[in-house]
Amino acid sequence: MSVAANSKSALDAVLAAADAGLEATRERLFALLSIPSVSTDPAHEADCRRAAEWVAADLRECGFSAEVRDTKGKPLVLAQHAGPGDKAPHLLYYGHYDVQPPDPVSLWKSPPFSPALVEGPNGPRIVARGAVDDKGQVMTFLAAFRAWHEATGSLPVRATVVIEGEEEIGSPHLEPFLVAEQKQLAADVAVITDTGMWNIDTPALTTRLRGMVYTEITLKGPDRDLHSGIFGGSALNPINALTRILGYLHDAEGRIAIPGFYDDVRPLDPAIAAQWQGLGFDESAFLGAIGLQHPAGEHHRSGLERLWARPTADLNGIWGGYTGHGSKTVIPSEASAKLSFRLVPDQDPEKIVACLKRFLAAHAPADARIEVKVFASSGAIEVPLDTPFVCAASTALAEEYGRTPVMMGCGGSVPVVESLSRALGISSLLMGFALEDDQVHSPNEKFEQRCLEQGIRSHARLLAALG
């Protein structure tokens, strides 16, 4: 029943196959979501491997040669499809099968690894840890491949797929893999589906990403826990000292007060600023959805500029001393915090870490010993807008949604974009289908079924446009 690949009727048949297969696609996604592949937690080692095996098997069904490759960390999936041959464009699809921890588990309305289909204001939605980040988004191109395979027996492009298992912990083993496999990964462009839309009716390409440095700071004082009655007033208290230092992190204007931190930050291009102004971003509604009313962060900057084009310093965790029920009159021997920075273009992660270390040392009281671990480090990215791939993706999205896609910024980092550029010299096409209210990294994470469906159709169209 196959038809020729590069024709209008081929695309129509592919889209029909995608539509007909939607329920089966959702069932496959549920199977993948049921695997608790939490990469940061060593207890889920085997689950990560199971998720990789699942993805490889799915790709094989779509005509790919696929294998699970070991790394020094979690395994990754490498799959290839020759398409119509060597003259066709070569696309490298990237996604990740690992997910964030589900905690706090008590806030989930259904178990995080028992996917549920729940009716919402935009129709049915899929609720599970990883529903949108990134298993559901990966499913958009997996199902597009399947639709092409079913309708035409092949793909209209050469395709390589890399699905890693360490995105949520900073992808420590991805770049070495890309470097080692440089030859077979030498694609024309990377296609990444791990970003969002402007809203459920308005598609987007993301062309600007913040980078990130993620650190853990430990301040050590006395060599043991102390009774605060016996030692209080004489001994250094590490929690007092750590909170005092962290209290200096921002100035009264909401700027980060680490000397040197803004040295390499460029002012926002006025054309970009105007484009974003036109989006009519409603920050009150954005914050209202999470129970807040007042923007935090730098004063005298627009909401989208603060979210997409200004760096941040957020404490993601803090702990020390007695944290159980009731009271314990202890001065603990140490206290720790996880502190991450979102970076903008030209900020150098290593330089930021050096600035942080100097800042901590400058404010540390006598006897405090400070240790800094760096868990993740990646620069910010700006994607060039004038490539044939960006044009093809714009067209595919415009045809699917009936409106021009927005060129968005994104506050989060997608470090793989930088790795792909560095290791393979290729740029990335960031076409994603997440919505603002998808509860990414939070309890009750969800993915709209309509986003899944139109994501699949958009990928099918992009394949046709590039084939």
Place this chain on the structure above:
Amino acid sequence: MSVAANSKSALDAVLAAADAGLEATRERLFALLSIPSVSTDPAHEADCRRAAEWVAADLRECGFSAEVRDTKGKPLVLAQHAGPGDKAPHLLYYGHYDVQPPDPVSLWKSPPFSPALVEGPNGPRIVARGAVDDKGQVMTFLAAFRAWHEATGSLPVRATVVIEGEEEIGSPHLEPFLVAEQKQLAADVAVITDTGMWNIDTPALTTRLRGMVYTEITLKGPDRDLHSGIFGGSALNPINALTRILGYLHDAEGRIAIPGFYDDVRPLDPAIAAQWQGLGFDESAFLGAIGLQHPAGEHHRSGLERLWARPTADLNGIWGGYTGHGSKTVIPSEASAKLSFRLVPDQDPEKIVACLKRFLAAHAPADARIEVKVFASSGAIEVPLDTPFVCAASTALAEEYGRTPVMMGCGGSVPVVESLSRALGISSLLMGFALEDDQVHSPNEKFEQRCLEQGIRSHARLLAALG
């Protein structure tokens, strides 16, 4: 084999009995230390009752009528001995059978509730949670009663014993009990053994105690955990906000920067200051023993003044966000800290809580909701020095140790002293045998066997002196 109670030969016989029974005393103490009576942890409810029953049974063996009395919290032990009759002085002995949690358990060299006898520089020492605070110290007077009972068949005074099970959580049900049982508890003085010596050769009475207010602060922001990439730069981060507020807690001179905090603090009496100066307190050695070199706290104050006569603000615990291994890019919905204040005479705990609440509100950013719980609250104490009981205790200690006892201050609170004064109108004699390096509230808590032995003998002598 009994001899008359109020004679020199009676005391000699009692001291001989105490010495002969030392090994049996230690075995009884080990049995009590084996019961993990952690009052702050609901999982140890039954252990607390077991400890109370154990103490009551021990007192019965020494001729007391003893019972375990229920309260709305942990049970307490009430025991009475008529001694030589109504004309004899009536002493009220107080102690507590509950202990602090043993965490961090990994730092113990032997299991916290498997008492060990370990050789140290001052001879054998008893290592266990509660070894000195307060089970070992309670054993000093229990064994003194036993020695009097064995040697004379009675006690030379009327004695009432109250051993509670909630000292480590602020004694919430002790004062109601004292008020309810006012009549049978109407003693001439209270004897409390929960304080320290100046050093192992130099006995002490403690005549000045700091009070305490123990609070838990929770700062709430967004109504759920957020992805720091999506919301960072716009949403209030509760850990950022909490550390920023806590960073204001002290000024550059180490003073507590809460407006109104020092309003009622009196300057230290110059005579007391001179007495303490004469003790030659070596703060470098005091801090050196815990791995520190530089005094923290208020500048331009002596070490003993900071420890015994100045208030403090110590963070005893802090938590929020992701505290597991690796990284999670979350902005949590809330963050919490445990903050306690050591108070000095004339500071009113309720007024301090009110000052704290105003301070927190003044520094809270927009959208932050702050909750304050108060777990414990007691004023500071100064004991009058000119009573016959203080004189008798001084004499007993001087005879046992061959040197005059020091009139010390104590940085920790013993809230029962205030409760006894308020509920029964009696003052307290604070005669204790703990040493500075006993690791109170820390891993590897210990009690020197020599302190146990001389503590028993001192209590035996005090009974003779008052009989």
